[in-house]
Amino acid sequence: MWGGDNKKKRVDDMVDWKKPPRLFIPGPVKVNEDVLQQLARPTLGHRGKEYSQLHGETVDMLKKILFTDQNIFLSTSSASGIWEAAVRNCVGPDETVLATCCGAFSDKWSGVAKSCGKNVDELKVEWGTPTLPEMIDEKLTTGKYAAVTLVYNETSTGLTNPVYEISKMMKEKYPDILVFVDAVSAMVGLPLHFDELGWDVVFASVQKAFAIPPGLAVAVVSNKALEKSSNVPNRGYYFDFQSFAKMAAKNQTPTTPNVPHIMALNYQCEKLLKEGMDNVWERHKQMADFVRAWAREKFDLFCDEKYASDTLTTVKNTCGINVAETINKIQQKHNTIFGNGYGKLKEQTFRIAHMGDITLDDLKELLGWIDEETA
Ligand SMILES: Cc1ncc(COP(=O)(O)O)c(C=O)c1O
Structure with a gap:
C-alpha cells in the first residue's frame, strides 16, 4: 500500500x-x-527486577518532586484517563461531585464525570477569571458534595487558580470532602506540595512541563482516596486504583506500561531534583x-x-x-x-x-x- x-x-x-x-x-x-535518546533505549520486560528497579526509583523521585509520602501511579494513558479514574474510583453512586469550571479543560472534566454516570453540579465562572475559595465554600456549605474537581492551571485561558488558598479553606472547613486536581499543565512548572495541600488525586501527562513526548500520565492518590475506592462499585478495569496499588507494592503496573517513557521520566526526574x-x-x-x-x-x-x-x-x-x-x-x-x-x-x-x-x-x-x- x-x-x-x-x-x-x-x-x-x-x-x-x-x-x-x-x-x-x-x-x-x-x-x-538527550530525552529522546532515553526513549530509544532497549526495552525491559515489565515483570522483571530491572523494570521494578526503574519503576521504584522513578516513584521515589516523584515523591520528592511532588512532596508526598502517599501513592504514585504511572498510567500508560494521557491525562484524560485520570479524569475518568478519579471520579470512577472515588465517587459512589449516591454521591455528587462539585465540578468547578473556568475554561475548556475544566468543562471537559465535568463532562467526563457525567459520562461516567456520576451526579455532577457545576460551579461556573467566566473564562479568564479564577475560581475563588469563597465560591466553593458557598457550595460546600450545603453539605451536598462528596468531592470537588479543580483545574490547577487552565490551559485554554492561561489561568492559574488559587489552589493553595482553596485547599487551606477546604482543609479547615471540609476535611472529609475529596479534592481531585487536574495539574496537567501545572505539575513541575508550578509548586505542588501534595501532602500539605491535603489533595486526594492529582495528575498530569508527561508532554507538558516534564518535557517528554506524549504517552504517559503521573497520578498521586491519597491513602484516604485509595481506601474509599475499595468500596466504590464499577471502577472499571484499566484505571482501577485498587489494581494500581496492588501492583505498585511490587513496583509494577497492572498492565504493560510504556517502559520507554518511564525511562525518560526517570531521566527527567533526576535532572529536576538536581536543579x-x-x-x-x-x-x-x-x-x-x-x-x-x-x-x-x-x-x-x-x-x-x-x-x-x-x-x-x-x-x-x-x-x-x-x-x-x-x-x-x-x-x-x-x-x-x-x-x-x-x-x-x-x-x-x-x-x-x-x-x-x-x-x-x-x-x-x-x-x-x-x-x-x-x-
Ligand atoms: C488542563 C488540561 N487537562 C487535561 C488535558 C488533557 O490531557 P491529555 O491530552 O494528556 O489527555 C489537557 C490537555 O492539554 C489540559 O491542558
Whole structure:
C-alpha cells in the first residue's frame, strides 16, 4: 500500500526529522535530544527486577518532586484517563461531585464525570477569571458534595487558580470532602506540595512541563482516596486504583506500561531534583515574566495578571492580527509553531508555552518572529 507508485503524501515528506518542528504550543512541548535518546533505549520486560528497579526509583523521585509520602501511579494513558479514574474510583453512586469550571479543560472534566454516570453540579465562572475559595465554600456549605474537581492551571485561558488558598479553606472547613486536581499543565512548572495541600488525586501527562513526548500520565492518590475506592462499585478495569496499588507494592503496573517513557521520566526526574524544585519553579516564572512583559506591551493578557500562569501565556489579540496566518507564516519560515486560542477563544487569543525544557533564548527567538510578522 505504501510502496511503488503510491503518490500519497506521507509524514516523511512533510517533516525533516533532522530539523523537527519547534513546538511552543501548550503541549506537547519541545523535547530535548538527550530525552529522546532515553526513549530509544532497549526495552525491559515489565515483570522483571530491572523494570521494578526503574519503576521504584522513578516513584521515589516523584515523591520528592511532588512532596508526598502517599501513592504514585504511572498510567500508560494521557491525562484524560485520570479524569475518568478519579471520579470512577472515588465517587459512589449516591454521591455528587462539585465540578468547578473556568475554561475548556475544566468543562471537559465535568463532562467526563457525567459520562461516567456520576451526579455532577457545576460551579461556573467566566473564562479568564479564577475560581475563588469563597465560591466553593458557598457550595460546600450545603453539605451536598462528596468531592470537588479543580483545574490547577487552565490551559485554554492561561489561568492559574488559587489552589493553595482553596485547599487551606477546604482543609479547615471540609476535611472529609475529596479534592481531585487536574495539574496537567501545572505539575513541575508550578509548586505542588501534595501532602500539605491535603489533595486526594492529582495528575498530569508527561508532554507538558516534564518535557517528554506524549504517552504517559503521573497520578498521586491519597491513602484516604485509595481506601474509599475499595468500596466504590464499577471502577472499571484499566484505571482501577485498587489494581494500581496492588501492583505498585511490587513496583509494577497492572498492565504493560510504556517502559520507554518511564525511562525518560526517570531521566527527567533526576535532572529536576538536581536543579531543585524551587529553582525549577523560579525558572518557569522568569520565562513567564518575559513573555507577559512582551504581551502587555504589544497586546494584552487574556486574564488578570494576578492569576496568569507561569507555564503558558494566553495573549489577548488586541491588535486583531490574523493568528492562524501568523502561525502559518512562522511555521513556513522558521519551522516553529505556537498555539492559536483554544475553542471559542480562537483568533481572539493565542497561546505560548513556556514550560519544561523551553528556554528564555527559545522564547526570545519566537517573540522576535511574531514581532516581525505583525509589525
Ligand atoms: C488542563 C488540561 N487537562 C487535561 C488535558 C488533557 O490531557 P491529555 O491530552 O494528556 O489527555 C489537557 C490537555 O492539554 C489540559 O491542558
